[in-house]
Amino acid sequence: MEPIVIIGSGLAGYTLARELRKLDQTVPLVIITADDGRYYSKPLLSNALAQGKTADQLAGAFAPAMAEQLNAEVLVFSRVEEIDPVARSVRVAQRIIAYSKLVLALGADPVRPLLAGDATDSVLSVNDLMDYARFRERITGARRVTILGGGLIGCEFANDLSHAGHQVDIVHPALYPLDRLLPEAAAQDLQRGLAGVGVTWHLGHTATAVNRAVAGYAVTLDDGAVIATDAVLAAIGLRPRVTLAQAAGIRAARGIQVNRLLETSVADVYALGDCAEVAGHVLPYVMPLMAQARALAATLAGTPTEVVYPAMPVIVKTPACPVAVATVAGEATGSWQVACGEEGVCALYQDEGQGLLGFALTGKQAGQRQALAKRLPALLP
Ligand code: FAD
Incomplete structure (x- = not known):
């Protein structure tokens, strides 16, 4: 057989x-x-x-x-x-x-960014264990790290690198991070949380070139600004x-x-x-x-079985501002109801009848993700 x-x-x-x-x-x-x-x-x-x-x-x-x-x-x-x-x-x-x-x-x-310059081959990405080993080696002794992309993986690395003592810059084309997953208020909370641990944001910009500099690298942005850095990590998608x-x-x-x-x-x-x-x-x-x-x-094993997806919230591993997000099932449309407070942001995506379709929670509010997930429709029933 x-x-x-x-x-x-x-x-x-x-x-x-x-x-x-x-x-x-x-x-x-x-x-x-x-x-x-x-x-x-x-x-x-x-x-x-x-x-x-x-x-x-x-x-x-x-x-x-x-x-x-x-x-x-x-x-x-x-x-x-x-x-x-x-x-x-x-x-x-x-x-x-x-x-x-x-x-x-x-x-x-990992999607490779389109960049000019003489150091594009030094731009790193981390998508498996061997990449991680290489990345860890390259940032040993690197004071400054620039991350291209402020999505889920970029934000997680920013938080981790900051806690590990690096000075982090993030370049992200949208006006707030995780813009494909989060409503603005939640994204801004994450932005503030990461800024609070020392991350410098370059929002609304893309990197156009990476060149070798006397010490480290120079990352040029689309407005001509230049970030001096010791390592560059691309996290712009998969x-x-x-x-x-x-x-x-x-x-x-x-x-x-x-x-x-x-x-x-x-x-x-x-x-x-x-x-x-x-x-x-x-x-x-x-x-x-x-x-x-x-x-x-x-x-x-012989029993044809269709996959079933319950609602599956995603946790963004950013201790500086914990985030939990459940994307909206299927074609369902609704609107965001956003409440902000000391405990973070609680953004609920609801249909016309107030049925819950998705959510984005930050800070302490992320603690209610399991309870809220129970109210969500299954993604594939
Ligand atoms: P992979 O792990 O990429 O495995 C692909 C395999 O295919 C590899 O073994 C590769 O060698 C092999 N392969 C490819 N082409 C060939 C070929 N032609 N011949 C032979 N072998 C081949 N998800 C979460 O839910 N929560 C998280 O907190 C989270 N954090 C993440 C953090 C990072 C940094 C990253 C990168 C992802 C994260 N994810 C997270 C996503 C999650 O890790 C992935 O969805 C999951 O690991 C994907 O597993 P996979 O087996 O599909 O792919």
């Missing part, structure tokens, strides 16, 4: 393998990964610096231990170059590996990895498109995690991929 093949050993790939083994201990399983296959929890990467954690301290089991735990073959440093859905196989270098079912858990690539799938004729748009059974447009090929667009939703967070992994494991 050909194995189930999972491409990717991130949280999506390994969680699926774990869930599958709860239901079926014997089906042959192969996990192929371009990286070292070490288990780690990616969310830890953006709040580990202040705790002085090295990449090794954040990591869990090595690939051989994972292979044993999962009763699977784990092929490390093995990049899948081609999927052949007709022959039902994948190619890694010169090796052809046949599959009975194929799961794409390929993750997403793009689901779709090209491998597209080259095999598997349909993709923002992500690899799958239905609620996590089936792609090609028979016996599935996708989950950051690379997937599930019934129109691209949700690059841990809770959705856990729900996907449970459903897909059941399907692979």
Whole structure:
């Protein structure tokens, strides 16, 4: 019998393998990964610096231990170059590996900023454990760090770097941070919280160039201002990895498109995690991929099971101003009711009948996220 093949050993790939083994201990399983296959929890990467954690301290089991735990073959440093859905196989270098079912858990690539200058290759991004190791090494001794992007990951790193003693500048094109997730009052609270721990904001601007300077780098902004810095971190977004799938004729748009059974447009090929667009939703967070992994494991074990998404609030790990946000389900429209006070901001997105559709909470108000989440409609019922 050909194995189930999972491409990717991130949280999506390994969680699926774990869930599958709860239901079926014997089906042959192969996990192929371009990286070292070490288990780690990616969310830890953006709040580990202040705790002085090295990449090794954040990591869990090595690939051989994972292979044993999962009763699977784990092929490390093995990049899948081609999927052949007709022959039902994948190619890694010169090796052809046949599959009975194929799961794409390929993750997403950090978007590279378009920059001029002679130091663009020094711009860092942190999207996996190996990136974190490199980043930590590069900022050792760096007093000033400039972050391009004031979204979730940029804000988390800003908070962490500040607490670790660095002087942080953030360049963000919108007039307030996390503008895709938060209403203005909540975003401004986060902005104030981070400013309070020493972060300098450059809102309404983009970086146009990064050049080497006598000491460190010079980041030039679109208004001509120049930030002197010792390291530059780009956190301007993630793009689901779709090209491998597209080259095999598997349909993709923002992500690899799958239905609620996590089936792609090609028979016996599935996708989950950051690379997937599930019934129109691209949700690059841990809770959705856990729900996907449970459903897909059941399907692979013989019981076709659609993924169900409850409301899934996202916590922004910025202790300077904790934030919890639940995005609005589907096409529902409503309006924000915002209350601000000593305890932070409580912004409720409500429909005409006052039904709760989403929320954004900051400071102490973030503590009521679980109670509020219970009142939200499911994202995929
Ligand atoms: P990845 O972990 O990226 O795994 C992709 C895997 O695919 C890798 O093993 C890679 O080597 C492999 N691969 C890719 N292409 C190939 C190929 N061609 N051949 C072989 N292997 C291949 N989410 C939250 O919910 N809460 C948080 O607090 C949070 N914090 C975060 C902080 C940071 C800094 C980042 C970057 C993300 C954070 N997220 C958070 C998002 C969350 O971590 C991700 O949604 C999740 O880890 C994605 O897992 P994944 O397995 O889909 O992708």
